[in-house]
Amino acid sequence: MRLWSRGSEGGWPWLAAGSVALSLLALLALLVLLGSRGLVHFWPAPVEVVTLDSGERFAGQRMRQERVAGDPQTDVLYRTGNRDLDGNYWRWVDADVIDTRQRPDNMLVLEREHWGEFLGRLVAIRQSDAATPLPLSGDEAWQVLSARLERVEALRDQHRQLSDEVIEPVARRLVALRSAGKADPAQQAALIERWETAHQRLAELDAALSRDTLILESVEGRRLEQPLAGVLAAWQPNAMTWMDKLFHWARGVGAFLSEGPRAGNLEGGVWPAIFGTVMMVLLMSLIVTPFGVLAAIYLNEVAHQGPLIRLVRIAVRNLAGVPSIVYGVFGLGVFVYGIGGQLDSWFFSDSLPSPTFGTGGLLWASLTLALLTLPVVIVATEEGLARIPVQQREGALALGATRYEMLRRVVLPMAVPAMLTGVILAVARAAGEVAPLMLVGVARLAPQLPLDGEFPFLHLDNKFMHLGYHVYNIGFQGGDVERALPLVYATALLLVVVIVVLNLTAISLRHHLRARHRALDR
Amino acid sequence: MTDFTSEASCFEVEGLSLAYDGKPALRDLTLRIPRQRVTAFIGPSGCGKSTLLRVLNRLHDLNEDVSRQGRVVLAGQDIHAPDVDVAELRRRVGMVFQTPNPFPMSIYDNVAFGVRLQGIKRKRVLDEIVEWSLESAALWDEVKDRLHSSAWTLSGGQQQRLVIARTLAVQPEVLLLDEPASALDPISTLKIEELIRSLKSRLTLVLVTHNMQQAARVSDYTAFLQDGELIEYAATDNLFTNPRLRRTENYITGRMS
Structure with a gap:
């Protein structure tokens, strides 16, 4: 049989399909490994x-x-x-x-x-x-x-x-x-x-x-x-029926998801880490979206398209390639020691020398990650803005709209799906980052959630737990590797699930918005 | 009607020259566009007829590196004077483009778009204006039952009439049409042409077209442009039946190289 004959399609579709299959297989293997090793632990x-x-x-x-x-x-x-x-x-x-x-x-x-x-x-x-x-x-x-x-x-x-x-x-x-x-x-x-x-x-x-x-x-x-x-x-495992074991397993998973850690993070659950991860990513999205969108609007709609803007654009794209630990160092130097130290000396001088904002915390971690993901949002939004046909803009202007009204009522609504694509990419990147967080506020153990019923409800200066750092911490910093390993797998699986859920939320939001301008994708 | 000099003028273009990046696009144009008539600009591609149209509502301002000499006067006022509100000028001088460009909103919101920009928010008033505009654009009967469905669901010809309705809704004095039917099928084209003729009693229309028959069918006056220059400008009947210049005759009879 000749697969690579001239005149026929040749082998390249197989090559392309093969690489897709390989990627999917690798992904599946990852999930199966994490699932089997992590979830069996609770059986x-x-x-x-x-x-x-x-x-x-x-x-x-x-x-x-x-x-x-x-x-x-x-x-x-x-x-x-x-x-x-x-x-x-x-x-x-x-x-x-x-x-x-x-x-x-x-x-x-x-x-x-x-x-x-x-x-x-x-x-x-x-x-x-x-x-x-x-x-x-x-x-x-x-x-x-x-x-x-x-x-x-x-x-x-x-x-x-x-x-x-x-x-x-x-x-x-x-x-x-x-x-x-x-x-x-x-x-x-x-x-x-x-x-x-x-x-x-x-x-x-x-x-x-x-x-x-x-x-x-x-x-x-x-x-x-x-x-x-x-x-x-x-429990008496040898006397348990299959149903009993299943119930026990479900209770174990439930406790893992809903309880705080005990015994040097080797027992108990990871709820503070789930909460910390989600909280930080949400806060990061809230910070990065307006900044990124405004910057993209300036670059694409306001600025004169000269060599300077081209240079700025290249710089922004290159920022996306800077290693994340560098952002961590920047966050530590500027946010934590610089701004945080200054805030402490102005508003919290009573409690000095113990720092309030002059040490790592939820706010600084979110800001650092927002900076890290800013290029992603800018690039995605800019591409969305550039895709909007010039006829739409001229149509609005020809009806007596000012440039601001044109942007506000025609261009930006049409670019919203692109902005959300940027946010989705940003969330995917930020939720998985660990290295910069170690410098700007993640903690080994912080059972107190950053959100509670006590004024001001959201404690931006609190240190927080993060699933990614939790994996690193129990896997490499704990003493008992055999006990830690199943938890490493389970926590890693959970991190993947959390990222998928965060992304699906943003994707469904985008889908919902896109349905309103479905014709644009014709 | 063929008597040029007795017409009241809408636009007066005096010695207009325009260059992009130093390359001349219009050369020393002088012409009067009469009020409540249809004036057609014809000429080969790149002759400057679309550029001239876009000067009339200052859309050419969007291009960078444009230099301009000469004046364009609308109802006694120079439209390039520093105290002119460009947005207000564009409301008075509406424009319809080659490809239909309804916004990604409902039919109703499309028509109400320009009206809302004027600060009119009351639903009763908006309803009235929307109905009136769609009727003026001969679209009301086709869309009255689905005003709130997306404008993108309409056919190309319907979209173009919707765009005209949207423009009419802000009560312009002039309607600029940049090859409005070139992307449409023959039946839709016919409907647009009928519409142009019916609108003549209310406002001034300026039409750019590639289609000589179309110019002959709908316009009262026709200007022939070539290489940014105004070659001949006359009542349509005269220009097509009895052109004064050889270049005009060559173009309208299709002997253009």
């Missing part, structure tokens, strides 16, 4: 009780096995948890020395606030108001634990609600009254009374929370006392 893995030839027993979740090059033996990696008992979270075992592996139904996994996971059995519960611990075993142990855990969760909710909705607002109002100077004694007394009753209630809740202590036993036979208040979740 409840079965717990094996392993007996070695030596008679030693331990429990763990089998992660993977590896063959060392030039070594005949295979090593198996187990996630054993119980770091407070033996100091290790992982255990490598030579596959040849494993005697038996069992999956007993009553193996319990506890997710704890400190020390990570516990693997083992519940043998008793001690109540602070009872003299002796209540011994438990088998199914009964699991039922009692579930009931007690539910009670603790309800108490925790009440605790959170009380401190969020009563204690904090009252305390804030007291401070405000005091700083205003003319406090009404009756009002102040009433507030203090409310505060004190709430505190009393809080102390009661704390006591109720710390009532139960679990007495746990590992497979090796070592005992451990664990306050129930420090237990976040409990």
Whole structure:
């Protein structure tokens, strides 16, 4: 068969189609890798009780096995948890020395606030108001634990609600009254009374929370006392049905998306990072769009098209190629130290030497990224403006429109889809940038969101978390690589999803606007 | 009607010369355009007839590096005088282009565009003006049921009449037509020509055309331009049946090289 014959189409369509297919395949591979490695992390893995030839027993979740090059033996990696008992979270075992592996139904996994996971059995519960611990075993142990855990969760909710909705607002109002100077004694007394009753209630809740202590036993036979208040979740993976596991998985993903990080970012969720990323990108778009559009209007509509403008245009296009870290350095020097330092000395001199705006923050990061993406918006908008037919402009002028009216009513509405294309490209670029952010305000841990109910609601001077930096941080800065790796994949997948969602929002907006001038694309 | 001197004049062009980048486009033109008549400019491509048209509402201002001598007087006023409001001049001297250029808005908004620029916002008034303009452009019956659909959904001929309606809506004194039918099919062309004749009673029309039959059919006076010079200017009947100059005769009979 001759593919490359003269007279026929030849092979070039295959070459072109092949490169498209290759790109799509690479993209698919990326998503599959991130998805499989990241999402499997939340699936409840079965717990094996392993007996070695030596008679030693331990429990763990089998992660993977590896063959060392030039070594005949295979090593198996187990996630054993119980770091407070033996100091290790992982255990490598030579596959040849494993005697038996069992999956007993009553193996319990506890997710704890400190020390990570516990693997083992519940043998008793001690109540602070009872003299002796209540011994438990088998199914009964699991039922009692579930009931007690539910009670603790309800108490925790009440605790959170009380401190969020009563204690904090009252305390804030007291401070405000005091700083205003003319406090009404009756009002102040009433507030203090409310505060004190709430505190009393809080102390009661704390006591109720710390009532139960679990007495746990590992497979090796070592005992451990664990306050129930420090237990976040409990499950018996070996006894779970498929549906149970799916439910558990969904809850795990939900918690990952909605909670703040714990334990050196290796546990808990990434909600502050999602919020920080979206917030920064939105703020960046709000800053870059008007600047970019105005600059493009000047370059294309106002300025005399001479050699100077051509030079400016070349410079703008070249700015898009400057490495992002350079923008980070610029942002640090000009925004953070320059403008931020000046703002501090003018308006926040009370709190100096601790800086308010003179350190990295949400505003400076957004401004730096806006600068980074400015050329993209300018170029896209300029191309959109240049595409508008001269007949449209002359038509408007011939009806007695001034140049401003022509721009405002005919040219700009027609160029809106092009501007949005610029914003889409800018968002895509900005959401993925990490390097400049490290200089101008991203934080390893900033659980407090930059947007809250406290005046002025949007805290532009706050440091914030970012998914991209989170990936870098847990992947390279944490100690436990094995624990971090699934989270790296999951966070990377999430970053991709966030960027896609942001882009789809802008694209649907553009589609909506373009439908109004559909004929332009004929 | 063929008596030139008895007509009241609308435009008076006196010694007009125009050069782009030093290249002359119009050379020392002097002519009077009579009021409420159709005047046609004919001539080979690049003869300057479109340039002359664009001088009349100062659209040529948009070009850079233009130098001009001479005067253009509209109703007693020099349109290049420094105190002239260009936007107001262009409202008084409307223009229709070769390719229909409705804005990407509804039919209604297209017609109301120029009126709204004048600051008229009341819906009752706008409705009235839109209906009147579309009727004047012989388009009302075809679009009255879909005033709020996009102007781009109209056919080419309808779009051109819409553009004329849009121009009429701001009550111009003069309507400049730059080859208004050259992009249209014969039936649409016929409709535009009818429209031009019917509008004569209300305003002055100046038509640039490549089509000699069209000039003969619709215009009262015809000016023949070549290389930026006015060669012959006369009542249309005279110019076509009895041209004074050999160059004119060669052109209108198609013996132009």
